[in-house]
Amino acid sequence: MASYDLSAFDRRFQAIALVGAIEQQSPFGLNVGFWLRDPNQYVQWPELVSANPRVDFLWENTCYEVFIGVKGEDFYREINLSPSQAWQAYQFEEYRYPEDMPPQVAEDIELNQLKRTHYGLNVSLDLTEFMLKHKLKWDDLFIGLTAVLNTTQGHQYYAMQHSSPSADFHNKRDWLHQF
Template identity: 85%
Template structure:
């Protein structure tokens, strides 16, 4: 398991710390955990939903995100995970394209488990169809972790790193995990 300190785009905001951990499990399962430290309880949590529905626009509230890139390819996937237990996966052909809003859903990724915990969130994602369709091995894939945190102090954007002048989770240079 590899872990990463996710940093706030606004470097002056130090009230919340966030760590993401990535683990490959079984031939096609990806497990990710997000550990959030919020001693002042600034984070605004969305209301829980039942049965893990696919839902768009999750980033408009507190939302954790996983980006899956493929070495030497333009296409990628974005997975949005809400503490409400709703989720969605999107497919892109290249950087933010197509520009549809909401983006086109990706049905080659499935949810095994999504659970809000007292420290953040755990998720298990099934990449079987995505990896078999594109003939991928784990070494072909790289991962970016990010989060939109709605707080009483405003919106804050966390990622493995921020190399753009604005918070931009779609910037592949910031997706640091490789298998």
């Protein structure tokens, strides 16, 4: 399992620590965990829901995200994971395109499990259809972990790294995990 310290886009905001971890589960499963340390209890949590519904616009509140890129290709997937236990997956042909709002739903990613924990969030994703449809192996993929935290201090944006002048989770340069 590989883990990453996610950093706030606003470097002055150091009140919350966030770690993301990625684990490949053969043949097509991906496990991701997020561990959050919020000693001042700044994070505002959405209400829990049941049955893991697919819901749009989760990023407007506290939301963890997984981006899946393919080496040498423009297309990618964005998976939104709410601590409410709602989720959604989107497909893009290239950087933020198509520009539909909400984005186009990706039906080739399935959720095995999404659970809010006392320390953050655990998710198990099934990438079978996505990987088989595009004839992908694990070493073809690269992953970005991000989070939007709705806090009493405003929205805070966390990522593996921030290389753009504004918080931009769609910037593939910041998706650092490779298999």
